[in-house]
Amino acid sequence: MSVDPHTGQFGDDTQVRAELDNDRPLFLQVKEAIEEEILAGSLGPDDQIPSNSQLVSLYGINPVTVHKGVTMLLDEGIVYKRRGLGMFVSRNAPARIRVRYQEAFKNDYVEPLTQRAEMLGVTPDELHALVDESILAHQPPQASSGIADSAAVKDHTRRKD
Amino acid sequence: MQPPAPSPHGDPDPTGAMAPPESAPPAIELIDVTLRYPRQKKPALDGVSVSIPQNALCGLLGRNAAGKTSLMALLAAFRRPTAGSVRLWGQDPFESPQAMSEVAFVYQWREEGFASYCKPRELFAMAAHMRPRWDNAFATRLAERFDVPMRKSTSRLSKGQQAAVRCILGLAARAPLTIFDEAYLGMDAVYRKVFVDELLQDYLKYPRTILFSTHYISEMERLFTEALMLDEGRVLLHDDCDVLRAKGMALQDLFISLTLKEGESYE
Known part of the structure; x- marks a missing residue:
């Protein structure tokens, strides 16, 4: 992962996705990028998530949007705040994210797969x-x-x- | 990561709360503004009403001659509207000494303009006198980052270096309203990225209202919290960028679809 060396650094094992799409709300993509890290285990319970300033630098997006994405994680209880220190992953965050992503799995992955298979003439x-x-x-x-x-x-x- | 330095706009929350109080007047308010130039049939601005909150990062987008620079010139009190009213933090900026120091307008200099005879360090020294929040250490660090020679007349600098000088004057002024009119034109892609990065990091420490006109929409759109699109002197659209993206379209594509004239094509 490339982070501007003068603005901050991430732990070596943190691999927050650095590419965002311009055709979906950016705050959602910031939120999802952090959730994916929690899901993959590279951000574990009680680990500190990247600071707003690091996220701004990483994505080159405005701080208001970063703040909106992180606030959403806070409101949903995925992260908790330690005053003056930053945001940390909640204990139950991995399980909760997994449940939510499992619910979306059929629509997001299985349905497109079977549709594509049918279109290509791949038999069941x-x-x-x-x-x-x-x-x-x-x-x-x-x-x-x-x-x-x-x-x-x-x-x-x-x-x- | 160093904690952000104390800000004149209040102690910044490390989690990044930068919204002004609910009661704060908008940084920019135009009410039914029309601007006509002498001997021109069509007005440059035609019944423009728009309100931009404090600490917004607003992208001002429009085709050539849409009225972007005219709107910016009104905010910088370079001109007075033909009709309608302009308010900055609730006050008329025209001939207001306060507005003079609180608004930084960064635009392309004329070839033979005053600034071209000055050296960057002289321009910085002048800015230090005129700008109450000028940060000279920041300006010097930026000049090093952009490889700007401080003791050469700006007219002898490359286009990219001249653009860097303008951008530094805009950034280090830390003016509560900073207006960049295609400020980075001439900078290469790497320097443009440095500029955006520096702008964002400084905004984190010192939130302020920034209006930014650009034709490089896809490159710059992530910088903006909101977009104001002008077309032929009128407001075409003004909305939160993520609200616009929620419709499944990048700002650049939306802009093209809205401003393409009859008979024009774009691939």
């Missing part, structure tokens, strides 16, 4: 296979070795039989 079976393939590809190495282990165990039990 092919779509299922593609989704399974993608899930497997994204599984962390430990999980796949877990599958191998359980297969080995199964093998072992079978041999025992």
